[in-house]
Amino acid sequence: MSLWDELVGQDHAISLMKEAAIPGSPAMTHAWLITGPPGSGRSTLAHAFAAQIVGAGEDPIAWSQVVKGAHPDVSILATDRVSITIEEVRALVSFSYFSPSQAPYRVVVMEDADRMTDRTSNVLLKALEEPPPQTVWILCAPSPADVLPTIRSRMRSVTLRVPSADEVAQLISQREGVDSAVAALAAREAQCHIGMATRLATDDQARLRRDESVGLVLGLTTVSSAVKAAADLLDIAKADAAALVERHDASEREELLHSLGIAPGGAVPQALRSQLKTLEEDQKRRSTRSLRDAVDRILVDVMSVLRDVVMVQVEAGVELVNEAHRSAISTRAQATTAELTLSALDALAVARKRMAGNSPPLLVLEALLIAMSGRVPSSTP
Structure with missing residues (x-):
């Protein structure tokens, strides 16, 4: 299965980018912006397009190198931090000005362009204003509004839809x-x-964590239950984040120690401790982002619950997202009104904005769940 095959429901985008990747195609341009909702396949499309460009089609060696992150003419920035640093963008810009060594183009992929600050974006803007003739930039973001207007005006936009x-x-x-x-x-x-x-x-554990989250949200009755549920949801988010990063962190540390010639359990010489400290700092930043992403995943699950409640309240007759919890959803729908549920959805939107603004996760969850309990009106950001 190729990278193209892992994209579903994106036939128009695939056709467009395959045509652009044909050598000499007039559809090719120096910068592309791929936008679409989370999970739609933005990064997969970017990687497939990069492989198609440097492989001049379906060259299996080039494709394998791109997938493994080992192609000399492709640089991929997939940040696992809260934001992309200015140093990372400067390194990409420097890479872009070198001539390709094997392929017809050098390709730079930035998977989370929405995580650039304005100052960092301005560093990229200078490279897009005077692009090298044999470099292609591919940026990914949830929507065009997530990148500066001065950047998106210099890029060709490709929008992905939500697959069924x-x-x-x-x-x-x-x-x-x-x-x-x-x-x-x-x-x-x-x-x-x-x-x-x-x-x-x-992943059975991931499925159990989601079911537990949904159950906690549907069990809200009082302010005290909301406060307790917020703490429980944060614990679930921490467990979910740890499941994603801990094994990778241990493997990463082991690989570094091996590359430094240090046996497992051996003492790290003073001269090499700075490298280990740098790794630990990177892992700490990754852990922070992983936790915030896990909280946001829970907020998305909460949104699905509220959506289901509204569907029952207005008798829409559609399939519920959380069909396994239909009984509890029906109970909540009878205990409240569609107006209050829509107000809870507004509070949820505020919560997601607060998470994006780096607010403490526990406070964000407490404010949301108290608002959902119906005991206080939802506040504005």
């Missing part, structure tokens, strides 16, 4: 070899986010 639950389920079933019913349930509960659906279909 059936399309996501079919992909997961074929790629992961899971039962079609399990894949369908995961796709629906992940709201068509391919990466999250894959986790839910293949």
Whole structure:
């Protein structure tokens, strides 16, 4: 299965970018902006396009090198920090000014362009204003509004759509070899986010953590229950974040020590401790982002619960995202009104803005769940 095959529901974008990657194609331009909701396949499309460009088609060696991050003419920035640093962008700009060594182009991929500050974006802007003739920039972001207008005006935009639950389920079933019913349930509960659906279909603990989160939200009755649920949700987010980073951190540390010639359990010489400290600082920043991402995933699950409650209240007659919790959802729908549920959705939007603004996760969750309990009106950001 190639990278193109891992994209679902994006036929127009695939056709456009395959045509642009043909050597000498007039559709090629020096900078591309791929936008779409989380889980739609932005990064996968960017990687596939990069491989198609440097491989001059379907060269298996070039494709393999791009997938492994080992192609000399492709640089991919997939930050695991809260924000992209100015030093990282400067390194990409420097890379872009070198001539390609093997391929017809040098390709620079930035997976989370929305994580650049304005100052960092201005460093990139200078490179886009006077682009090297044999360099292609590919930026990914949730929406065009997430990058500076001066940057997006210099780029060709490609917008991805949300794939259907059936399309996501079919992909997961074929790629992961899971039962079609399990894949369908995961796709629906992940709201068509391919990466999250894959986790839910293949990781029992991830699925249990999600079920627990939904149960906590549906059990809100008082302010005290909201405060307790907020602490419990944060613990779930921490467990989810740890599951994603701890194994990688241990492997990364082991690889560094091995490269430095230090045996497992051996003492680290004074002269080499700075390298280990740098790694630990990077891992701490990654852990911070992982936790914030885990909290946001919970907020998305909360949104799905509120959506289900509204659907029951207005008697929409549609399938629920959280079908397994239909009884509790119906109980909540009867205990409140559609107006109050919509107000809770407004509070949820505020919570996500606060998380994006680096607010303490526990305070964000407490404010949201207290508002959802109906005991106080939701506040503005």
